[in-house]
Amino acid sequence: MSARRIDGKAAAAALRARVAGLAQSFAAATGRPAGLATVLVGEDPASQVYIRSKRAATAEAGMRSDHHPLDAGTSETELLALIERLNADPAVDGILVQLPLPAHMDAARVIATIDPDKDVDGFHVVNAGRLAVGDPAALVPCTPLGCLHLLKAELGDLSGLHAVVIGRSNIVGKPMAMLLLGESCTVTIAHSRTRDLPAICREADILVAAVGRPEMVKADWIKPGATVIDVGINRLPGAEPGKSRLVGDVAFAEAAEVAGAITPVPGGVGPMTIAMLLRNTLVAAHRRAGLPAPEGL
Numbered sequence: 001m002s003a004r005r006i007d008g009k010a011a012a013a014a015l016r017a018r019v020a021g022l023a024q025s026f027a028a029a030t031g032r033p034a035g036l037a038t039v040l041v042g043e044d045p046a047s048q049v050y051i052r053s054k055r056a057a058t059a060e061a062g063m064r065s066d067h068h069p070l071d072a073g074t075s076e077t078e079l080l081a082l083i084e085r086l087n088a089d090p091a092v093d094g095i096l097v098q099l100p101l102p103a104h105m106d107a108a109r110v111i112a113t114i115d116p117d118k119d120v121d122g123f124h125v126v127n128a129g130r131l132a133v134g135d136p137a138a139l140v141p142c143t144p145l146g147c148l149h150l151l152k153a154e155l156g157d158l159s160g161l162h163a164v165v166i167g168r169s170n171i172v173g174k175p176m177a178m179l180l181l182g183e184s185c186t187v188t189i190a191h192s193r194t195r196d197l198p199a200i201c202r203e204a205d206i207l208v209a210a211v212g213r214p215e216m217v218k219a220d221w222i223k224p225g226a227t228v229i230d231v232g233i234n235r236l237p238g239a240e241p242g243k244s245r246l247v248g249d250v251a252f253a254e255a256a257e258v259a260g261a262i263t264p265v266p267g268g269v270g271p272m273t274i275a276m277l278l279r280n281t282l283v284a285a286h287r288r289a290g291l292p293a294p295e296g297l
């Protein structure tokens with residue numbers, strides 16, 4: 001392997017430590033901890049694992065974590081009523097409704113009900129719009145924010161670099177492209193209808209894969225020396241029965257022979273997502289308390 005391995009776990013731990021320090025100052029200044037409310041509908045095992053790690057990280061950073069588990073049969077009306085209560089609760093700075101939601105719910109309507117200034121996932125159309133127009137009040141989706149943090153730590157100034165983002169979802173691909181545009185990259189967004197994807201990827205100084213296809217990006221898709229960010233989380237059957245293993249959207253071992261730097265899965269973007277959730281919660285708390293934005297995040 002010739003590429004540098006970008007250690008998302010270490011970067012996330014450093015960011016969480018900074019958040020914890022600032023969370024302490026916030027509590028001292030306001031007399032209350034910053035608070036995140038999590039909502040999980042149903043019992044999807046993967047979602048339960050994610051919620052557990054998000055809550056543990058929140059508590060460890062000295063913030064309040066309130067969890068609202070709802071059973072799978074809960075009506076959308078009941079969920080919307082819970083969100084309205086959380087919107088009105090002054091102890092709640094951030095609201096996270098874990099996705100995916102059960103099929104009988106309209107995720108867009110649910111997200112639209114969250115107060116944009118408590119929308120620490122950054123999924124509300126108001127926050128998507130703020131990001132698109134460069135309004136600093138935007139709460140930005142955690143995963144692309146984490147990717148950008150890793151890219152800046154690796155490369156410094158990104159201006160003029162050609163970034164190719166594979167994937168155009170509202171939660172990863174599109175906001176990632178907006179952030180890179182904001183850093184003055186030349187941005188190409190690729191997706192399932194893109195023609196000759198390998199050739200387009202080979203033009204990239206920065207390649208972000210957010211597709212959900214295990215090990216789709218091969219070594220010969222990568223420009224020598226490029227920085228590769230692998231957002232994919234794909235669970236494949238493991239070596240032993242009943243066990244699973246995680247792989248990204250990039251064929252890591254072969255890609256690492258060509259790239260200049262690359263994130264692993266696990267231990268890359270995933271941990272940064274959680275750290276950025278804490279960051280967004282603290283930023284939302286400062287704003288709601290009328291305090292200036294915390295520095296160094």
Ligand SMILES: NC(=O)C1=CN([C@@H]2O[C@H](COP(=O)(O)OP(=O)(O)OC[C@H]3O[C@@H](n4cnc5c(N)ncnc54)[C@H](OP(=O)(O)O)[C@@H]3O)[C@@H](O)[C@H]2O)C=CC1
Pocket residue numbers: 143166167168169170171172173190191192193194197210211212213231232233234269270273
């Ligand atoms: N690490 C983390 O914290 C997070 C990881 N993830 C992971 O990131 C990945 C992407 O997530 P998400 O954006 O929600 O996924 P979506 O399924 O919403 O979007 C996938 C995107 O990939 C595109 N795509 C699918 N197949 C191909 C293909 N063969 N060639 C090119 N493009 C293709 C789709 O194109 P089209 O629009 O044309 O259908 C779509 O835009 C998943 O593996 C997910 O688990 C997600 C969130 C957080």
Ligand SMILES: Nc1nc(=O)c2c([nH]1)NC[C@@H]1CN(c3ccc(C(=O)N[C@@H](CCC(=O)O)C(=O)O)cc3)C=[N+]21
Pocket residue numbers: 049050096097098099100121142143233246265266267268269270271273274
């Ligand atoms: N409202 C909402 N907000 C989200 O941010 C959200 C969501 N719903 N639904 C699901 C996706 C996925 N996601 C991840 C978070 C952490 C890791 C993570 O920590 N991954 C570890 C490995 C964890 C493991 O072993 O499973 C890693 O990559 O090293 C991965 C994925 C957040 N999501």
